[in-house]
Amino acid sequence: MNTKATSVPTGVRRISAGRIVKYAAIxxxxxxxxxxxxxxxxxxxxxxLEATRIDPTPIPVExxxxxxxxxxxxxxxxxxxxxxxxxxxxxxxxxxxIIATPAAYSLSRARFRLRGPISYSVxxxxxxxxxxxxxxxxxxxxxxxxxxxxxxxVVGFTTFGLPFAVWMMKSFxxxxxxxxxxxxxxxxxxxxxxxxxxxxxxxxxGLLTTGTFVFMEAWNNLIYPITFMTTMDKQTLPAALVLTxxxxxxxxxxxxxxxxxVTTVPLMIAFFAVQRSxxxxxxxxxxxxx
Amino acid sequence: MTAAAAQRSTKxxxxxxxxxxxxxxxxxxxxxxxxxxxxxxxxxxxTLVLSTTKYNMLDMVPPRYIGGGNYEHLISDPIFxxxxxxxxxxxxxSVIVSSLLGLALALLxxxxxxxxxxxxxxxxxxxxxVPFVVVAFLFRYMYLQNGGVINAVLLxxxxxxxxVLWLNNSALALPAIMAANIWAxxxxxxxxxxxALAAIPNEVIESARIDKAGTWSMVxxxxxxxLKSALFISSLLxxxxxxxxxxxxxxxxxxxxxxxxxxxxxxxxxxxxxNFDFGYASAIGVVWLVLLLxxxxxxxxxxxxxx
Numbered sequence: 348m349n350t351k352a353t354s355v356p357t358g359v360r361r362i363s364a365g366r367i368v369k370y371a372a373i374x375x376x377x378x379x380x381x382x383x384x385x386x387x388x389x390x391x392x393x394x395x396l397e398a399t400r401i402d403p404t405p406i407p408v409e410x411x412x413x414x415x416x417x418x419x420x421x422x423x424x425x426x427x428x429x430x431x432x433x434x435x436x437x438x439x440x441x442x443x444x445i446i447a448t449p450a451a452y453s454l455s456r457a458r459f460r461l462r463g464p465i466s467y468s469v470x471x472x473x474x475x476x477x478x479x480x481x482x483x484x485x486x487x488x489x490x491x492x493x494x495x496x497x498x499x500x501v502v503g504f505t506t507f508g509l510p511f512a513v514w515m516m517k518s519f520x521x522x523x524x525x526x527x528x529x530x531x532x533x534x535x536x537x538x539x540x541x542x543x544x545x546x547x548x549x550x551x552x553g554l555l556t557t558g559t560f561v562f563m564e565a566w567n568n569l570i571y572p573i574t575f576m577t578t579m580d581k582q583t584l585p586a587a588l589v590l591t592x593x594x595x596x597x598x599x600x601x602x603x604x605x606x607x608x609v610t611t612v613p614l615m616i617a618f619f620a621v622q623r624s625x626x627x628x629x630x631x632x633x634x635x636x637x
Numbered sequence: 638m639t640a641a642a643a644q645r646s647t648k649x650x651x652x653x654x655x656x657x658x659x660x661x662x663x664x665x666x667x668x669x670x671x672x673x674x675x676x677x678x679x680x681x682x683x684t685l686v687l688s689t690t691k692y693n694m695l696d697m698v699p700p701r702y703i704g705g706g707n708y709e710h711l712i713s714d715p716i717f718x719x720x721x722x723x724x725x726x727x728x729x730x731s732v733i734v735s736s737l738l739g740l741a742l743a744l745l746x747x748x749x750x751x752x753x754x755x756x757x758x759x760x761x762x763x764x765x766x767v768p769f770v771v772v773a774f775l776f777r778y779m780y781l782q783n784g785g786v787i788n789a790v791l792l793x794x795x796x797x798x799x800x801v802l803w804l805n806n807s808a809l810a811l812p813a814i815m816a817a818n819i820w821a822x823x824x825x826x827x828x829x830x831x832x833a834l835a836a837i838p839n840e841v842i843e844s845a846r847i848d849k850a851g852t853w854s855m856v857x858x859x860x861x862x863x864l865k866s867a868l869f870i871s872s873l874l875x876x877x878x879x880x881x882x883x884x885x886x887x888x889x890x891x892x893x894x895x896x897x898x899x900x901x902x903x904x905x906x907x908x909x910x911x912n913f914d915f916g917y918a919s920a921i922g923v924v925w926l927v928l929l930l931x932x933x934x935x936x937x938x939x940x941x942x943x944x
Contacts, residue, residue: 365852369745373757376742380761383820386786387775399784446672449665459663465670472677474877474933478905479922482687482915483680506676513669538659567769569884570902574910585770589888592774600778607771618766622759625828 390604398601414605432584435497436565439504440558443512451516472510495577503571508561519553552624559621584610687919694913707920719896720904728879735819739826765824773888776817807897814889833867901925
């Protein structure tokens with residue numbers, strides 16, 4: 348993959364100023380990317396007093412777990428927030444992938460007349476500003492009595508999750524060689540068996556990647572939960588962070604950073620779990636997609 | 638990219654020829670169409686309708702048709718124009734800076750191999766896995782006047798002589814949010830461009846090397862042309878998602894101080910859900926939708942013209 352550069356014979360010239368500058372730049376980039384994350388972790392172990400010192404301490408002087416323990420405490424139902432987020436985002440990811448995959452297969456392989464317009468509208472839907480749909484969606488959920496419910500939230504998340512999933516699954520299915528299916532067809536297998544036994548295993552990594560992406564997008568979403576959820580206990584984790592920690596007078600930054608860390612962990616796990624197939628999914632979808 | 642596309646079309650062609658028609662494969666698209674019609678089609682049409690009405694939820698009266706009234710109001714609404722300008726600055730500023738940084742990093746890390754490349758890549762991708770709301774709070778904390786690490790470091794180094802109120806200053810607030818946004822977005826460009834770089838055929842690089850192309854001419858004449866379409870498409874995706882960015886701005890400044898960080902999303906949200914002026918909010922949404930569509934069409938056309 349990256350053999351090009353090393354295939355050049357290394358001479359004295361290679362250990363040059365240019366090389367030092369290059370490594371310094373990479374080191375700087377690593378610092379820029381990681382320092383804020385480190386700062387969040389470090390602060391989450393600081394006492395309230397230490398977190399707001401005028402001269403910040405790089406390493407917690409008296410590390411404490413109080414901020415994390417405080418999250419499980421009396422005033423705020425953090426477990427409920429966490430649970431709400433996981434359930435609504437997971438449900439969105441699963442539903443989106445289940446509905447999107449057959450559609451993606453159809454758009455990738457079938458040749459019906461509306462195929463073009465439908466693929467094009469799905470792409471357009473992907474671009475819609477969520478806030479434009481917010482008011483009608485709010486009224487829709489109000490009439491369906493789904494406001495302030497996780498089901499309503501999932502409906503909201505579907506507005507961006509589904510078009511995205513169709514588009515991404517289509518790029519994964521496009522990458523499956525048609526010959527594989529044809530060979531099975533010549534062997535006389537019925538079409539539905541080809542779908543289940545041949546195609547499905549091949550697109551499994553794609554399903555996982557797409558699902559994770561939808562999950563991440565839903566996890567990142569703030570505008571739907573703060574609009575559709577009116578009971579505090581039913582909020583998602585990111586929305587609860589915004590609604591609870593922005594006190595008018597002072598913010599408990601240690602607790603805030605502990606809560607932030609807890610909000611980040613599920614996303615990090617999901618992200619790094621699919622990192623490898625993500626490169627493929629995104630590049631085939633985003634690079635070759637248009 | 639073009640090679641891949643060509644390959645795909647030659648693969649698709651025989652399928653079209655000898656595919657026996659299996660109607661239910663066509664119908665598999667229906668669940669998606671149905672769901673999208675309800676959750677997107679209906680709201681979009683309803684927005685179009687609402688935009689021609691005077692409708693404030695608080696008035697407790699049903700929407701009243703006023704034709705283009707909302708659109709006339711919009712033209713003379715200075716906050717609309719401010720938020721449009723902020724949206725453009727925020728979106729394009731963030732995307733341009735983070736794509737250039739991502740490009741530079743992709744080129745810099747290209748010569749790394751094996752575990753070194755993998756670990757550097759994984760570490761550089763970390764900000765991508767931080768939820769937007771957390772990005773917002775993290776930077777808000779780091780920007781603090783008292784106890785903010787950014788001010789503390791800048792004071793120590795001597796770049797400033799008193800703490801700067803980053804988010805409370807109407808000239809600095811938008812750039813400060815953009816810095817956080819760039820931090821969160823750069824990994825996306827880095828990842829896509831790294832992958833596109835790795836996809837450049839080896840022969841191209843080798844033959845350029847035999848022609849004794851220097852580092853810079855290699856980058857400008859060989860690599861950049863190959864990266865162009867990846868760069869275009871990834872910028873388009875990020876421009877669209879930045880147009881819609883609500884979480885970072887709302888959690889950092891809620892659009893303030895004044896209207897200095899009010900973007901179209903924030904303004905529409907504020908109109909609809911703090912003022913409950915659904916009619917006017919919808920009109921702004923429609924205008925914005927049209928702008929976005931025009932932009933996407935022009936952009937895609939531009940890509941198709943130089944493949």
